Amino acid sequence: MATGLPADATAIWPESVKGTSVTLAYKSGGKQYRATLDLASGAVSGAKVVVIPADALFRDPGDMSPTLRAWMTEDAAAKVSLVLEDRKTAARHSLALGQPYHPAVHVIGDWALYADDRLFMEPSPLQALRARSFTGAEFKLLDTYRHAVRGPDGTLLVQGGRLDRGEGLFRIRAGADGKPAATMIASSGVPVKLALSPSTISTVDLDKNRGQANLDWTLSRLNVQVKVTLRHRRTGKTATRTVVPPYNDFVAPHIARIRWDGLLDSGECAFNGAYDWQLTATPLDKLGPAVSASGSFTVTRKVNPRDLNDNGSPDLLVREGNGTLTRLDTVHRAGVPGSGVVHQTIGSGWQTYDRIEATGNLGGTAVGDLVARDRAGVLWLYQGTGRGNYATRLRIGSGWQMYDKLAGGSDVTDDGRNDLVGFDGLNNFVHPGTGDWKRPLQSRWEVGSVPYELNLLA
CATH class of the missing domain: 2.40.128 (Lipocalin)
Incomplete structure (x- = not known):
């Protein structure tokens, strides 16, 4: 139990760790504070008022260095802008960001790092972590961004990913030229580039589940559009289904499920026999190329004595x-x-x-x-x-x-x-x-x- 916090303290949030202490941010009496929590004793001390720009988002007061301050603003139409302020001259520049889900901004030296802490199923165009200077120079540090905290040495620890390295934990610090640079210090083993596992579909019994079938493929992530075409080998007739995104609460994570109703595009019941399938999964966030795969399976059901074309229906x-x-x-x-x-x-x-x-x-x-x-x-x-x-x-x-x-x-x-x-x-x-x-x-x-x-x- 921490001691030393005001009784009305709200929005308590750990910002960085240094040795055996944690910097805490909290609100009290309508003001924003930062204080130090000693992990050994649980005592909070050294509280200081943080002056928040009047137009800053309530949920994020922004960040600053000795030379640069950055924060987010929001207008009446819920459109967000990034504001950069030169702390020596008080001059300001702003950049319109649209309507991100959960915008975040951090400062490393003379650079503001901004991104959208994106929802998994709703990728944001601002999901990349970008660095922007007061002069308007900008470059991309990471392809994806999830969260960031200050490390004990003042560097930024970011959970994110790059197409060439995958997802993991990155340390961001200023390089010799003053520009922020990201170094991966731990990998989660999850790729950023979309990957598709081999299919295990071999036989589809359309006598089960009221003539329907669940066709499952395993993807590295599901913020994608999946298009599947099933082609009956003997007749050439097809069933094409598209799902965006192919997510279902009742299946395991990363399973793209097509709920096939057992019908062809012509409206006929699917014929028995061999089918060839073609799947294309396209990333909705445009990170990396689409992936494609193909294979085959067999549709089977019991013989219907009044069925003249082998599709299970009289x-x-x-x-x-x-x-x-x-x-x-x-x-x-x-x-x-x-x-x-x-x-x-x-x-x-x-x-x-x-x-x-x-x-x-x-x-x-x-x-x-x-x-x-x-x-x-x-x-x-x-x-x-x-x-x-x-x-x-x-x-x-x-x-x-x-x-x-x-x-x-x-x-x-x-x-x-x-x-x-x-x-x-x-x-x-x-x-x-x-x-x-x-x-x-x-x-x-x-x-x-x-x-x-x-x-x-x-």
Whole structure:
């Protein structure tokens, strides 16, 4: 417990350390004071009034040397200026700084050192520590600035960084020519230049998390703009996402997270299979170059028996009055209503058929097939390609005009393969699937006299 401070002392702040004592700044009775705190006894002594310029920022009275005084002012529009005063002549010069977040100024000899103690996620154009003389000469000492205190020898100890050295602790003192010079005395091991770690993304399971996925990359810092392009290798279709900055309260520090909704730029659900990704991270503070990386991963999900283009969503088939068959791709995710976002024409001439039925996998290709009956009673198999269309038709057999209704897409016989059911007006018959495109259906079995609820494309 320190003793010797006035009872109304506020804004107590340690300014510098010298041996076993600390210089304290505090406010009391509406005035600014500096005093010495003895670390061994805890006693505060030698308090002196610090004359603060009337227009100085309340939170920072500035700094001075025997020849130069510097402080910050703020106008009614919250615009800040740096004021330099020659202590011999009392002449003043000012420099407009705009609206920094937390401006700071220190004096080394004939030079004022100023910067903005920047917020990590909101880089300031004044984040560099610059030295400026009363004559207007100026140069940059550090690329980044966080905090500064006076050392026991009167030099300035600054937490900051340089592109060529990284972040760390720097000692700033006047050189032989009187100009301030910065020397790193300890490194934090953190680079100032943006760095990107190798990605660990390999497989993305879009059956999880409602069809969404968190794609994570590790960066040395997150005050960046991240742009990621995912390109499906087979179709060339892409998903592009940009985040500024890519920060989330629920992930580890330095993780740039893209919350992919599982959709492509076209509005379609993402296709299964191999994707190539390209990432570019651009520093918002313009410190150092942008970094880029690329890689690949695989999107996977369980097979959807009504999915004709391998993107996890069921599709609808529509035959128009002129005989054109069209596939409607849907968006099918938990909590999201289905909607047709892509219309693909499969072909014309489908008025040849009086019955068309999507059956799921009959031919063994693991994607949806369909059967079509022509007006002569011949049944044809169209195997799905997984690309949203069908291969050349294959003849299954004749005599199928006996059925009033056809239905497929389910495993009636519980053998793991899709079957086809027909109703002849009196009884239901099941034709078990074989999974072999050369002979996709076995001989029929009678399964009852009550017709199934069948949804047909007529």
